[in-house]
Amino acid sequence: MTLAYVALGANLGPREITLLRAVDLLAETEGIDVQAVSQLRETEPVGLVEQPPFLNGAVAVETSLPPRQLLERLLEVERTLGRVRDVRWGPRFVDLDLLVYGDQHIDEPGLRVPHPRLHERRFALEPLAELDPELTIPGIGRVVDALAALD
Numbered sequence: 001m002t003l004a005y006v007a008l009g010a011n012l013g014p015r016e017i018t019l020l021r022a023v024d025l026l027a028e029t030e031g032i033d034v035q036a037v038s039q040l041r042e043t044e045p046v047g048l049v050e051q052p053p054f055l056n057g058a059v060a061v062e063t064s065l066p067p068r069q070l071l072e073r074l075l076e077v078e079r080t081l082g083r084v085r086d087v088r089w090g091p092r093f094v095d096l097d098l099l100v101y102g103d104q105h106i107d108e109p110g111l112r113v114p115h116p117r118l119h120e121r122r123f124a125l126e127p128l129a130e131l132d133p134e135l136t137i138p139g140i141g142r143v144v145d146a147l148a149a150l151d
Helices: 016-025 068-079 123-129 141-150
Strands: 003-011 033-039 041-043 054-063 096-100 105-110 112-113
Touching: 003 016, 003 068, 003 123, 016 033, 016 054, 016 068, 041 123, 054 123, 068 096, 068 112, 096 112, 096 123, 123 141
Parallel strands: none
Antiparallel strands: 003 054, 003 096, 033 054, 041 054, 105 112
C-alpha cells in the first residue's frame, strides 16, 4: 500500500456536496482506502480569474493501485460527477489532481507526480499541511516549508 494525496476542487454547482461525493466514490473503489480528508476552504481562481471562487481541499488515501491506474480512477470520478474538459483552468464541477504518490517522482506523458505546480499553489499546499505537516514532497521538500516559501 502506498500513501497518496489527491487535491479536491470545484467552483460550479453544489461544490461541497460534489467534493464529498468524490471522496465517497474514491472510498468505494477497490484498492483505495481513504485515510483523511482536509477541511474544505474557499479560494480565488488561478489563471482564468473571471469565474466563481473554488472550494478546495485534499484527501489522503492508502492505495494498492499503481499511479497510472489511480489517475485513471480520478478521471473516471470526475466524469461521473459531470466534469467536462474544455477550458484550461476554467470553471468546473469537480477537479481531482494526484498531488503526491508515496516518495515517487514520475514524469510520463499525462502523469507528473508530484503535481508540477504544487509548490506554487497555496490552495493545494494548505490542505496537505493540514493532513500531514511533516509530509515531504519528493523533489520539493517539506510541505510546511513550501507553504512558508509562498509568504
